[in-house]
Amino acid sequence: MQKVLICDLKKYIGQEITLRGWLFNKRSSGKVIFVILRDGTGYLQCVYFKGNVSGETFDAADKIGQESSIEVTGKVKEEPRAEGGYELDATDLKVIQNTHDYPITPKEHGIEFLLDNRHLWLRSKKQVAILKIRHRIVKAIRDFFDDKGFTLMDPPILTPNAVEGTSTLFETKYFDLGSAYLTQSGQLYAEAGAMALGKVYTFGPTFRAEKSKTRRHLTEFWMVEPEVAFADLNDDMDLAEEFLEYIVQTVLKNNIDELKTLERDISKLKNVKKPLPRITYDEAIEILKKKNIELEWGKDISGADETIISNQFDRPVIVHRYPAEIKAFYMKRDPENPKVALAMDVLAPEGYGEIIGGSQREDDLDELLKRIKEHNLPQEAFDWYLDLRRYGSVPHSGFGLGLERTVSWICGLDHLREAIPFPRMIYRNTP
RNA sequence: UCCGCGUUAGCUCAAUGGUAGAGCAUUCGGCUGUUAACCGAAGGGUUGUAAGUUCGAGUCUUACACGCGGAGCCA
Known part of the structure; x- marks a missing residue:
C-alpha cells in the first residue's frame, strides 16, 4: 500500500x-x-x-x-x-x-483564547495558509538576493550597545562585561560586510522593547537588510522596488490557493510591479494638505497619514528625502539640501504602512563624527564602525524590510500577530 | 506612559436590581451525500478578585488583577 x-x-x-x-x-x-x-x-x-x-x-x-x-x-x-x-x-x-475535547472548535473564538492556544491554532486552515505564504516570502527573499550575487551574512544578536540610540532595548547580563542587548538591527554589521563582500544581506530576528501595543507591533520580529557598496539612494530605491515586485509576484505565482483561503483580494497585489511611484517628503506634505491635513515640516508622518498618502496610489509608494532631524545618525545628508537625509521609506497599500526603511549611509568620517556628537552617542562604541570610513570608504546604501509586516500585507491580515508562528508582544510571551 | 473598551459554562455570547440562559463543543440516541450538516436528549456555573450600597447584585459604587484596541515610538 x-x-x-x-x-x-x-x-x-x-x-x-x-x-x-x-x-x-x-x-x-x-x-x-x-x-x-x-x-x-x-x-x-x-x-x-x-x-x-x-x-x-x-x-x-x-x-x-x-x-x-x-x-x-x-x-x-x-x-x-x-x-x-x-x-x-x-x-x-x-x-x-483518538482524542476528544479539542479546544478549538469549528466555531468562532476570541483572540485571547486563540493566542493562548497558538500551538493548536496553527493547525487551522487560515493559519496553515499564512505559514505557507510566509515560507514562500522567505524563500523569495533568499532567492532574490542569491540570484543577484549577494552574500548572506549573519549579524550578532547580542550587541554591546544601541544601534540607533533611540529605541528601548532588551537588556541582559553578559558575564563580567556588564550588559548586552538584543539587536534591533543588523545594519551596522551589514555595512562592514558590504565593505568586505560588496553586496550582502542579513536576515534574522530583531528585538524592540518599546511598549507599543498596536496591530503593527511585535517585540520580536524578523528583518532582512541588504547593504550594497558603491550604491546611492537611487540605486537603493531601484533595488527595493525590484525586490518587492519579485516577492509579491512569486507569491501570486505559487500560492493562489492559500490567498483564496485567506479571501485576499489579489487584484491589488497584481499591481505590485516596478516602477513604484516615488515622491519626496515635501510632496507627501502637499498630498496631505490637499486632504486638509496640516503636517508641519520636520514632523514624522503618522500611521494614519501614511494610509492617506498610500491610498493615492495603486501600488506601494516610495517616500524619500525626509527631514534629517527625524532620521538616524548614519544617514547621509542630501548635498543639494542638507536639511534632508538621503532616506527612503516604502509604504504598502491598503493601510499596511511602512514595510521598508532605508538610506544612503554617511560615508564621510568627519560628517559621521559630527552626527554622533549631535545625537549624544558614545563615540568609543562606534570606533569599529568609524573604521569603515577610515579605510577605503565608499558611497553605500541599504534598507530593511520587516518580514511580518510584509506577510501581513500580502495575506491581508488585520494584525501582525498572525504573521509569525509564535508572536511576542508586550503582554504575551507564551506559548 | 496615556486614553477607551472588556472579563458570565470548555468556546462565542445573552440575561429592567428579583428563579443565571442559548448556540457550538462533550456524552447518548436518530438519519445512506454531508459541506462550520441536521434533529432529539443529558451533563456542564463560587458571573476575574476583594470590599461596599441594598430586603435582594451578573447588573450599581470603589480598588486591584488580567486582557483587547488606539496614541506616542517604530519595521
Whole structure:
C-alpha cells in the first residue's frame, strides 16, 4: 500500500492508497460518515459507507474526535461534491490516537483564547495558509538576493550597545562585561560586510522593547537588510522596488490557493510591479494638505497619514528625502539640501504602512563624527564602525524590510500577530 | 506612559436590581451525500478578585488583577 500526501492525490485516481493525518472535521448521516482528513498538504473528504467497511471500522470512524491522528485507506476518485474535487472511497481506518475535547472548535473564538492556544491554532486552515505564504516570502527573499550575487551574512544578536540610540532595548547580563542587548538591527554589521563582500544581506530576528501595543507591533520580529557598496539612494530605491515586485509576484505565482483561503483580494497585489511611484517628503506634505491635513515640516508622518498618502496610489509608494532631524545618525545628508537625509521609506497599500526603511549611509568620517556628537552617542562604541570610513570608504546604501509586516500585507491580515508562528508582544510571551 | 473598551459554562455570547440562559463543543440516541450538516436528549456555573450600597447584585459604587484596541515610538 502506497502512503501518499493529499497534495499528490491526482496522480493516484482509481488506486487504493493510504494517507496519514488528523481529523479536521466529521459529518455523519446514519449509514455514511464523512471524515475530513488534514495532512498539512491539503484536505480530503473520506467517505465511510456502512456496507463498504467492516463493523469495527465503521464504529471507529463514528467515534473519532476532532484532531484525532488517523491513517485512512481507500480508493481515490474525482468527486465534484467534495471540497477540492477529490474524495476517498474509504475501506479502512486505523486510529493512531483518538482524542476528544479539542479546544478549538469549528466555531468562532476570541483572540485571547486563540493566542493562548497558538500551538493548536496553527493547525487551522487560515493559519496553515499564512505559514505557507510566509515560507514562500522567505524563500523569495533568499532567492532574490542569491540570484543577484549577494552574500548572506549573519549579524550578532547580542550587541554591546544601541544601534540607533533611540529605541528601548532588551537588556541582559553578559558575564563580567556588564550588559548586552538584543539587536534591533543588523545594519551596522551589514555595512562592514558590504565593505568586505560588496553586496550582502542579513536576515534574522530583531528585538524592540518599546511598549507599543498596536496591530503593527511585535517585540520580536524578523528583518532582512541588504547593504550594497558603491550604491546611492537611487540605486537603493531601484533595488527595493525590484525586490518587492519579485516577492509579491512569486507569491501570486505559487500560492493562489492559500490567498483564496485567506479571501485576499489579489487584484491589488497584481499591481505590485516596478516602477513604484516615488515622491519626496515635501510632496507627501502637499498630498496631505490637499486632504486638509496640516503636517508641519520636520514632523514624522503618522500611521494614519501614511494610509492617506498610500491610498493615492495603486501600488506601494516610495517616500524619500525626509527631514534629517527625524532620521538616524548614519544617514547621509542630501548635498543639494542638507536639511534632508538621503532616506527612503516604502509604504504598502491598503493601510499596511511602512514595510521598508532605508538610506544612503554617511560615508564621510568627519560628517559621521559630527552626527554622533549631535545625537549624544558614545563615540568609543562606534570606533569599529568609524573604521569603515577610515579605510577605503565608499558611497553605500541599504534598507530593511520587516518580514511580518510584509506577510501581513500580502495575506491581508488585520494584525501582525498572525504573521509569525509564535508572536511576542508586550503582554504575551507564551506559548 | 496615556486614553477607551472588556472579563458570565470548555468556546462565542445573552440575561429592567428579583428563579443565571442559548448556540457550538462533550456524552447518548436518530438519519445512506454531508459541506462550520441536521434533529432529539443529558451533563456542564463560587458571573476575574476583594470590599461596599441594598430586603435582594451578573447588573450599581470603589480598588486591584488580567486582557483587547488606539496614541506616542517604530519595521
